[in-house]
Amino acid sequence: MNKQELKELLNLSFLDLLREADKIRRAFSSSTIDLCGICNAKCGVCSEDCKFCAQSGHYSTNISEYPLKSKNEIVKEALKIKESGATRYGIVTSGNKLTINELEVIAFAIKEIIENIGLSVCASLGALDERSFNLLKSAGLSRYHHNIETSKRFYPFIVSSHSYEERISTIKLARKAGLEVCSGGIIGMGETWEDRIDMALFLKELDVDSVPINILIPVKGTPLENIKTISPVDAIKTIALFRLILKDKNIRIAAGRESLLKDFMALVFMAGTNGMMVGGYLTTRGRSVEEDKELVSRIYDLWKIN
Structure with missing residues (x-):
């Protein structure tokens, strides 16, 4: 299906478009809802200027800032995530680079989580090099998360402190180390439908394993704080x-x-x-675990009916 044909799908009625997408999910993908949770292991004072991000040091957003959590803190949070029903645990840090000492703390935490808690571990630690990826892979990391955020065309309007090409290079290094890749982006930042389609087509070209879709939460103090919110239908x-x-x-x-x-x-x-992320996000609280568990149960019932 080419780009023009994809654009024409937007002319379908809302329910017809949903039916077509659900048919594809049933035919090609999983009917099990994959739940993951994350640990904000290092927060704030980031040197990057991503216009959507509360953790950027370029903006005044009044978030709680802290250095890398200890190995024990990261492991303790993994136990809470497992109790939520998630099977994947993502360790996330602010900033585009980590020191070797920080990476070693995370590697020790990964190893303990896998051995003692039994969760699959993912990480989102910025632009790592080959040596760093090999260290984390040896510790048991199974998947690396690195969003492309939006289309290549729209990316410079959102981030100027590092390039789109750098993000792609990081994804390829993660692949080279034998890791699965989780990569998606954010919608509602002012991009067009063409930008959204281009982002999806490029993720297909990269052959990533998991695609998280975030909907912009405008953060006070960031350049996007007053942007018009997209509709639920869109x-x-x-x-x-x-x-x-x-x-x-x-x-x-x-x-x-x-x-x-x-x-x-x-x-x-x-x-x-x-798939769904549960238990909250980097600087934003999510719903209660009980509400999400009830939602998952209802979705399984809906899938059976259809």
């Missing part, structure tokens, strides 16, 4: 397009689902989503 249509393009990949709904979708949340799973 967010769900975007997810449907991603499923039609990324047929067999895990598509995961992440930040923004609670604040924007509200009563529409179940519809993202009829639009092709088969």
Whole structure:
């Protein structure tokens, strides 16, 4: 399906588009909802200027800033994530680079989590080099998370402190180290439908394993604080397009689902989503574990009916 044909799908009725996406999910992807949770292991004072991010040192956002958590703190949070029903645990740090000492702390934590808690461990630690990836792989890391954020065309309007090419290079190094890749982006930053389609097509070209879709939560103090919020319908249509393009990949709904979708949340799973982040985000609280567990149960019931 070429770009023009994908654009024409937007002319379908909302429900018809959802039906087409759900057919693709059933035919090519999993009917098990993959749940993951994250640990904000190092927060704030980031040198990068991503216009959406509360952790950028370029903006005044009044978040709690702290250095890398200890190995024991990271492991303790993994236990809480497992109790939420998640099977994957992501260790996330602010900044584009980590020191070797920081990486070693994370490597020790990964090893202990796998041996004693039994979760699959992912990490999002910025632009690592080959040596760093090999260290983490040896510790047991299974997947690396590194979003491309948006289309190559729109990226310079969102980030200027590092390039799109640098992000792609990092993804390729993670692949070279034998890691799976989780990469997606954020919608609602002022991009066009063409930008969203281009992002999905490029993720298909990169052959990533998991695709998180975040919906922008405008943060006071960032350049995007006053941007007009996209509609729930447009967010769900975007997810449907991603499923039609990324047929067999895990598509995961992440930040923004609670604040924007509200009563529409179940519809993202009829639009092709088969993964969800639970337990909160980097600087934003999520819903209660009980609410998300109830949602998952209802989605399984819906999938059986259809």
